[in-house]
Amino acid sequence: MHFIADFLIKTPLFSNIGQTDLTNMLGCLDIKVKEYPKSHYIVSAGEPLSGIGILLSGEAAVIKENAAGSRIIMTILQPGGLFGEMPAFLPEAHWPASVYTQKSSSVLFLPPEKIVSGCQKLCPWHQTLTLNMLKIISEKALQLNKKVEYLSMKSMRGKLCAFFLEQYQKNANTTFTLPLKRNELADFLNVSRPSMSREMARMKEEGLIDFYLSSVRLLNIEKLRTMID
Amino acid sequence: MHFIADFLIKTPLFSNIGQTDLTNMLGCLDIKVKEYPKSHYIVSAGEPLSGIGILLSGEAAVIKENAAGSRIIMTILQPGGLFGEMPAFLPEAHWPASVYTQKSSSVLFLPPEKIVSGCQKLCPWHQTLTLNMLKIISEKALQLNKKVEYLSMKSMRGKLCAFFLEQYQKNANTTFTLPLKRNELADFLNVSRPSMSREMARMKEEGLIDFYLSSVRLLNIEKLRTMID
DNA sequence: CTCTTTTGGTAGCTATGGCTACCGATTATT
DNA sequence: AATAATCGGTAGCCATAGCTACCAAAAGAG
Numbered sequence: 001m002h003f004i005a006d007f008l009i010k011t012p013l014f015s016n017i018g019q020t021d022l023t024n025m026l027g028c029l030d031i032k033v034k035e036y037p038k039s040h041y042i043v044s045a046g047e048p049l050s051g052i053g054i055l056l057s058g059e060a061a062v063i064k065e066n067a068a069g070s071r072i073i074m075t076i077l078q079p080g081g082l083f084g085e086m087p088a089f090l091p092e093a094h095w096p097a098s099v100y101t102q103k104s105s106s107v108l109f110l111p112p113e114k115i116v117s118g119c120q121k122l123c124p125w126h127q128t129l130t131l132n133m134l135k136i137i138s139e140k141a142l143q144l145n146k147k148v149e150y151l152s153m154k155s156m157r158g159k160l161c162a163f164f165l166e167q168y169q170k171n172a173n174t175t176f177t178l179p180l181k182r183n184e185l186a187d188f189l190n191v192s193r194p195s196m197s198r199e200m201a202r203m204k205e206e207g208l209i210d211f212y213l214s215s216v217r218l219l220n221i222e223k224l225r226t227m228i229d
Numbered sequence: 230m231h232f233i234a235d236f237l238i239k240t241p242l243f244s245n246i247g248q249t250d251l252t253n254m255l256g257c258l259d260i261k262v263k264e265y266p267k268s269h270y271i272v273s274a275g276e277p278l279s280g281i282g283i284l285l286s287g288e289a290a291v292i293k294e295n296a297a298g299s300r301i302i303m304t305i306l307q308p309g310g311l312f313g314e315m316p317a318f319l320p321e322a323h324w325p326a327s328v329y330t331q332k333s334s335s336v337l338f339l340p341p342e343k344i345v346s347g348c349q350k351l352c353p354w355h356q357t358l359t360l361n362m363l364k365i366i367s368e369k370a371l372q373l374n375k376k377v378e379y380l381s382m383k384s385m386r387g388k389l390c391a392f393f394l395e396q397y398q399k400n401a402n403t404t405f406t407l408p409l410k411r412n413e414l415a416d417f418l419n420v421s422r423p424s425m426s427r428e429m430a431r432m433k434e435e436g437l438i439d440f441y442l443s444s445v446r447l448l449n450i451e452k453l454r455t456m457i458d
Numbered sequence: 459c460t461c462t463t464t465t466g467g468t469a470g471c472t473a474t475g476g477c478t479a480c481c482g483a484t485t486a487t488t
Numbered sequence: 489a490a491t492a493a494t495c496g497g498t499a500g501c502c503a504t505a506g507c508t509a510c511c512a513a514a515a516g517a518g
Contacts, residue, residue, distance in 0.1 A: 130360065423507075
């Protein structure tokens, strides 16, 4: 239990909460921990919500898949990553996406009611926890907004430029390492991998970028900017 | 002021709050009301956040536009509609989208700090208001999730089927009226209007649907279901 | 009721990008 | 170090859907 508390205190959901408070909370919050092997579903889209999930160790992908089996990656969860926060506070909650282990993982589930509704003891940290939740969900919503921006771009070129320029901003360097494999990037931008490779090759030919495997260098930032759709 | 209180009490943000409490709140919350003529920007994407907005009267569209001027409609706001909730609780907040009046409108702005941080009087409704906020933002996030679902579909046919079937579910009737004009629907699905018309004509030809202007009837639900991408 | 504006349908051309298939390179496994 | 599995690049074909342009119908304004 101490191990879990030490871990949780570093996650955004439990920020601004004192060490002692947190230890008290854990008994009150009614948590459950489960283990999953690599390449297994933790939860499947559509199933009834079993609580907010926190990845304690391993790696998992939040994915959305349609009938035909075509899938898009929403996010990659690292330890500390949260999932299921969005529907947690709504009635009749169901998982809006599936979560699939990339590595063998352990997951902590925590029932949403406990976060929000004060327990009998009227612990003071409920307000803090609710506010943290509010921030986290707001951030998620903005992330989705960003995703919508990418998906709304009609041209492949536009998507790639937007993505590269964002990486450039993050790394503050024209040379950077892509955080996704080709397959994943194609999924993320919702395009087919070969088409993406083709377009990247074209951009290299035109002297806009250079790349070798996961390492990319932007050669003409200005021109790339004008190409965002 | 009484007029505003009577109006607000019916909105989701102020649900579960008593009439008397609400009247007290309004003084405490530091609200501002502004008027906007038809076809004007209320806020523009990228500008610093000026507070959470609530549409009191009129109609406005939340839109996202890229450099090239191509725009997509995120939602249509009716009186009572909220905007700016997503970034409101995050530091360095900026408007993630623009809001544009479709009819002349009046808008109430309300500073987010006031919702969350208890005032000196430690009013009991702060907790309720925060919880309402949590629900609203969760819903928004799920809506965006839905939007991502639509945009992730690669075929026009798939998008149309998904949209029609959702309308069918909402109206519980195979015949229904489209809530959007062709232009708007095309924007929403992120496709071009002529291409959409063409596809709808094809679907009519194939006996899947029938339509005249904004009235649509689904003729083969099962087959439509199999076509969602 | 007429005139204007908005909205919706259609046609034809063309670019974009999806898909399959294949091969070489890189990385993981033992 | 050898083998297997994953990953990335390329080619060619072709369906999908974007775009412009134009016309007809409906809705609004005077």
